[in-house]
Structures are given as C-alpha cells and as structure tokens.
Amino acid sequence: MSLLLIKQCEPNRDTSFDLVVLHKFKMMNTNDQLKLDSYQEVEQVLNLNSSVYESDAPTKEEVTRFTGYKIGLFKLAEKMNAPADWLIVNKKEIKNKLIASLFPFSNNLVCFANSNGDTSILEQVDISKSVLAGLSEVNLIQYTESCIKIAQDNLAQLNDYAITQESIISLQTDLGDFLKNRTDRLILMEDKKTSNKAFNDLKKKTNQFLKTVLDRSIERYRQSHPDFVNHYFAARQTAKGIQHPYELMGYLTDEANGQIIGEGKVFAEELGLSTAISPTGSFRFKSFPKGDHRLRIESIGYKTLYVPIRRFESRPCKLYISMQAVPLLEPNSI
Structure with missing residues (x-):
C-alpha cells in the first residue's frame, strides 16, 4: 500500500474514543434518575389513594395517562442503560485476531507480487504491521477485502506462497466477525441515541402534564384529603439531589x-x-x-x-x- 494512500486513510478511532461515544448515551444523569424515582413514588401514592378519586372520571383518566407516560420513560431508560462495554472489549480481541491472520496473508501477497514484478498488486498490499494496526475500521475493512479479492483472482498461482482456498475462507471468517462486531456497536450507539432523545421528549411532556394538569386536579382534594395531597406533592419533590x-x-x-x-x-x-x-x-x-x-x-x-x-x-x-x-x-x- 502506497505511502500516499496511508496518509489519506481515515484516522484510527481507538477503544477510548468508542467508550466516550457509548458512555455519552449509556447512563442517565443523576437528575434524570431522581426524576424517575419521583415518578415511581408519585404512582405509588396515587395507587394507595385511588379510592379518593375513584368516582372522579377526569382525574382518574389523568392518573391513567400519567401511568402510561411513566411506563414509557422506564422502558426508554432501560434501553439507555443497556450495557455496552462488552462490545468494546470484543472489538479489541476481534480486531487483533483479524490483524494476526491478515498480516501474514498480505505479506505472502507481497512476496508473490515481488517475484512476478507486479507493481499494481504490490502498491495495493504492501503495508507494515504497525501501519496496519493503526488503520481506521473503514480502511481496515477495505484493505482486507482488497487482499481477499487479489488472492481469489490469483489463487491458481498462490500455492507456493501459502495461500489456499482454506486460508481465504479463514480470513473471510475473521473479517465477518469484525464486521458483525462493528455493526452491533453502531446499532447500539444509534439505539441509545434514539432512546435518549425519545426519553428527553417524553420527560418534558410528562413534566408539563404534571404541572399544568394533574397537580391542579390533586390540589382540589386538599380540604377533604390533606394527607393525600401533601404526600402527593412530597413525592413530586423526591429528586433530593436538586x-x-x-x-x-x-x-x-x-x-x-x-x-x-x-x-x-x-x-x-x-x-x-x-x-x-x-x-x-x-x-x-x-x-x-x-x-x-x-x-x-x-x-x-x-x-x-x-x-x-x-x-x-x-x-x-x-x-x-x-x-x-x-x-x-x-x-x-x-
């Protein structure tokens, strides 16, 4: 692989970068967790005092609506908190395995190109192990696919260079594992990003609903059921960290x-x-x-x-x- 091509390669994104990206969407912040604790306690207070508003159809419907919002938030929170570190650990292992089989494979292609004076193949496959390890995921995939294609196109001439159909299949398998891990990480990051946005949107909707609708409905019971109302508003303020x-x-x-x-x-x-x-x-x-x-x-x-x-x-x-x-x-x- 030419020096010019290496310089134009996409910069390598190491494990620490992936951890930063995944952790950005991995866990909710403390305030959000406290907010969920508050919603959970509010629901418990409403359930314990359901007899107070049982005959009040509008308030009962509002409580049901709030419960639906709360269930939705907890489902989104579960997706946001899904573990992701294991994918990063697997990525390192799978990448190392791919490089361990890819470098001798490409080196054999270099030997083949040199013996045949094929400068075209040489420019495509000639690369040091350190440069190979530093390639970005995209460029590593492209380089591996290029080596496999060259080997398949010249398979009949590669017996003397330790490249066989079996070695090609083995390299394809390692590449497939690497591609799957990368796809799994991209899907997980996108799912966390989508869940994070949906969580924030639903949280705003829930807060607005509580402030402008349900809080006022519950306040109407202060004279007749002061303990219920006081307990409800205390639960609304469960977020002690704020x-x-x-x-x-x-x-x-x-x-x-x-x-x-x-x-x-x-x-x-x-x-x-x-x-x-x-x-x-x-x-x-x-x-x-x-x-x-x-x-x-x-x-x-x-x-x-x-x-x-x-x-x-x-x-x-x-x-x-x-x-x-x-x-x-x-x-x-x-």
Missing part, C-alpha cells in the same frame, strides 16, 4: 375565574413565620420545618383561608391554592 431556593412555595388563584391573586400575606402562626404574596401570585418560605402545620392566607377582597399542610424531610413542598372572593354588598335602594 437544590431548591425554598422549602415551601405556593401559587394563589381566584376560585371563580382562575386569575392570579397578586397581593396579601401568608402566616404560619405557630411557627412565627410570615411572607408576602408576590404580584405573580406566589409566596415562598426559604426555610420551613417538616411536619404538620397550618397556613393562614389573607388577601383583600377574599375570604381568609386556613390550609393544613404536611412537609416531609428534605423535600420542598409546592401548593396550588384557590381562594373565594368576598361577595360584594349591593347598595340599599333609596
């Missing part, structure tokens, strides 16, 4: 029209804590102890609301609360 700038947060809306309530104050009287309601309709306590407590929520034009809550250790609590407007008094007729 840092939050609050331990208790709430969003306030008008019960009748859903509009934001952007003023007022929230008290946790037995704890001596209070915080203002922001113009965006939210309130938060950066530090809030675990356990059972009660909030008093006041806003001009709305009935004072008392909300029982339970915060679990190491888990931020998020609330969605609706308030009733105070009816306007009609002026007395003159």
